[in-house]
Amino acid sequence: MTTAPLGRAATATPPVAARRPPAHVRRRARTAALFLAPFLLLFAAMYLAPIGYTLYQSLFRMHRDGLGLSAPTQVFAGPANYTTALGDPAFRGSLLRVLLIGAVQVPAMLGLALGLALLLDARSTLFKRFFRLAFFLPYALPGVVGAIMWSYLVAPGLSPITAAAHHLGLHLDLTSNSMLAPTIGNMLTWGWTGYNMLILYSALQAVPAELSEAATMDGCSAWGIAWRIKIPLVRPALVLTTVFSIIGTAQLYNEPAILHNVAPNLSSTYTPIYAAYDAVNANNFNAAAAESVILALLAFVLSFGFLKLVQRRGAAL
Amino acid sequence: MSPNPAPQLDRPARQTAPASAARRAPVDARPRARFDTSRWVVLGVLVIASVYFLAPVWWLLVSATKTSSDLFSGEAFWFGHFAFFANVRTLFTEQGGIYSTWLLNSALYAVGGATVSTLISAMAGYALSKYPFRGRELTFNVVLAAVLVPQPLLAVPLYLMFSQVHLVNTYWAVLLPSMVSPFGVYLARIYAGASVPDELLEAGRIDGAGELRIFFTISMRVMAPALVTIFLFQFVAIWTNYLLPVLMLANDRLQPVTEGIVGWQAQRAIGPSAVPYNIVITAAMVSAIPLVVLFLSLQRYWRSGLTAGSVK
Numbered sequence A: 001m002t003t004a005p006l007g008r009a010a011t012a013t014p015p016v017a018a019r020r021p022p023a024h025v026r027r028r029a030r031t032a033a034l035f036l037a038p039f040l041l042l043f044a045a046m047y048l049a050p051i052g053y054t055l056y057q058s059l060f061r062m063h064r065d066g067l068g069l070s071a072p073t074q075v076f077a078g079p080a081n082y083t084t085a086l087g088d089p090a091f092r093g094s095l096l097r098v099l100l101i102g103a104v105q106v107p108a109m110l111g112l113a114l115g116l117a118l119l120l121d122a123r124s125t126l127f128k129r130f131f132r133l134a135f136f137l138p139y140a141l142p143g144v145v146g147a148i149m150w151s152y153l154v155a156p157g158l159s160p161i162t163a164a165a166h167h168l169g170l171h172l173d174l175t176s177n178s179m180l181a182p183t184i185g186n187m188l189t190w191g192w193t194g195y196n197m198l199i200l201y202s203a204l205q206a207v208p209a210e211l212s213e214a215a216t217m218d219g220c221s222a223w224g225i226a227w228r229i230k231i232p233l234v235r236p237a238l239v240l241t242t243v244f245s246i247i248g249t250a251q252l253y254n255e256p257a258i259l260h261n262v263a264p265n266l267s268s269t270y271t272p273i274y275a276a277y278d279a280v281n282a283n284n285f286n287a288a289a290a291e292s293v294i295l296a297l298l299a300f301v302l303s304f305g306f307l308k309l310v311q312r313r314g315a316a317l
Numbered sequence B: 001m002s003p004n005p006a007p008q009l010d011r012p013a014r015q016t017a018p019a020s021a022a023r024r025a026p027v028d029a030r031p032r033a034r035f036d037t038s039r040w041v042v043l044g045v046l047v048i049a050s051v052y053f054l055a056p057v058w059w060l061l062v063s064a065t066k067t068s069s070d071l072f073s074g075e076a077f078w079f080g081h082f083a084f085f086a087n088v089r090t091l092f093t094e095q096g097g098i099y100s101t102w103l104l105n106s107a108l109y110a111v112g113g114a115t116v117s118t119l120i121s122a123m124a125g126y127a128l129s130k131y132p133f134r135g136r137e138l139t140f141n142v143v144l145a146a147v148l149v150p151q152p153l154l155a156v157p158l159y160l161m162f163s164q165v166h167l168v169n170t171y172w173a174v175l176l177p178s179m180v181s182p183f184g185v186y187l188a189r190i191y192a193g194a195s196v197p198d199e200l201l202e203a204g205r206i207d208g209a210g211e212l213r214i215f216f217t218i219s220m221r222v223m224a225p226a227l228v229t230i231f232l233f234q235f236v237a238i239w240t241n242y243l244l245p246v247l248m249l250a251n252d253r254l255q256p257v258t259e260g261i262v263g264w265q266a267q268r269a270i271g272p273s274a275v276p277y278n279i280v281i282t283a284a285m286v287s288a289i290p291l292v293v294l295f296l297s298l299q300r301y302w303r304s305g306l307t308a309g310s311v312k
Helices: A001-011 A012-020 A022-056 A080-087 A089-121 A128-139 A144-156 A160-167 A176-203 A209-217 A222-233 A235-250 A254-260 A272-281 A285-316 B016-029 B037-063 B068-070 B084-096 B096-131 B135-149 B151-164 B173-178 B182-195 B196-206 B210-223 B226-240 B243-248 B257-266 B277-297 B299-306
Strands: A060-063 A075-076
Touching: A001 A235, A001 A285, A001 B135, A012 B226, A022 A285, A022 B135, A022 B151, A022 B182, A022 B210, A060 A080, A060 A285, A060 B182, A075 B299, A080 A089, A080 A285, A089 A128, A089 A176, A089 A222, A089 A272, A089 B037, A128 A176, A128 B037, A128 B277, A144 B037, A144 B257, A144 B277, A160 B173, A176 A235, A176 A254, A176 B037, A209 A222, A222 A254, A235 B151, A254 B257, A272 A285, A272 B151, A285 B151, B037 B277, B068 B196, B068 B257, B068 B277, B084 B096, B084 B277, B084 B299, B096 B135, B096 B173, B096 B182, B096 B210, B096 B226, B096 B277, B135 B182, B151 B173, B151 B243, B173 B226, B173 B243, B210 B226, B226 B277, B226 B299, B243 B257, B257 B277, B277 B299
Parallel strands: none
Antiparallel strands: A060 A075
């Protein structure tokens, strides 16, 4: 441990010492460190360490000897876990499924949220307060409660929707394989439209009223005002809600997991997170780690790709 | 599916409601436009949308008042035999009254986690705003990037790390991760920057107050609205969290209410000891009450948190 004093001596050489900040600045820096310490410690332990641990584990695998008698040992696997995960049709299928659900559900939900926000923002709309609360209510319910509620609303035997369809002479099973994705998409739309609407609505409220008034005087229709003035001005909020929706869809777990309890046909690798948990349950954390990293990268690439895309388009406008 | 608890980045929180309301007031005060067809169409669309959002909740409320057999027969969206109080009594005596333990656990996790996270987020955000030091922007950017990390991805490695230090199946397994809120730090920094004037701190220093005393007696007071918002969002995030406890807590006496109810739902009312559907529904409804109350009573803070930044 001789290096530490040496290192300190080195920094204390005259030219550096001459540039040392005054005492009160150093004292402030110490105070800042004191204020930051509790958060940074916990942040390092609860965020950075798990990320590092996942990356590390994704590069190893457990090696068991032929008879499985001695304890397994950990050996370096290189990219093997990644190639295995990407070669696994179940995992690939889960990625594709989430991509498809996202590609349909996110635009539908944000379109609905934007439409409702525009209607609520219009000057002549009645009962704004009531509607705003009604739309936002699903977000105020815990996600698990919403998911349990919907699981019963679609469960065969209990579902009033299926019963109503039956009444009309239709056979509708919302938990059948082909209906699982629309059912989950509906659960997400129901739960998150109000939240996105409120963000967009708040952004719309910040649009100066004079702009709309001037446009009205120039003979612009309400539709034209929405399209040409309001939507372009709330673009940042739209971009933000899109990015968060992409990340939210990537981590889809609660809804399918809870739906599984009424729809046993829903596979345990339905979404990537679900697949990763499945791997953990099978005591294969190395596989789960590789799958987690792939999913995180995919979410990152998609959300940042989207950001870059809109930025470039924004520059061109 | 939840993005992080309160996902707004990007721009200072303008304390939205009062300002915008004031600016728009004269517009709304004008004589209303003629009551024409388009107005009826708009109203119709909004009514249809609110039916979509409210009908399931109505179904949940009505179903919580039904007996098990009424649930499967009769009008789905209207009351049958009114058994709400019987259901609540059964709910709280089911499995030796474990439901109240779950509620208390949820309260413990949510209040404990949110209190600590509010305090340390406020300190960190304040330091990042008011004290210049080398690496400040880097620190802030790392914290900001963490807001975007999908939480479920952290839960599995945390589980493995915690099992090595024997924290799994203890209160700490849920409490410790709940104490960290990068979003809280973001909000605290933005708010401190916008609302705590440097002159105020200088005045405190000239009066001879130490930095800690300035923070706890002056700055924290100025930051109070942001602290309420941080607490609220973290409280809700912890109360609604399902994934982390489901990994960490196998002992059902330690579980929060979300995990407990899903455990009941997973029994699918099959077998003599299984919890019937109407009790699971009552349990789900009762567990949402604290959040709906919080939401209705603190609307202003919800909005300021949600819109922190999306307004440009």
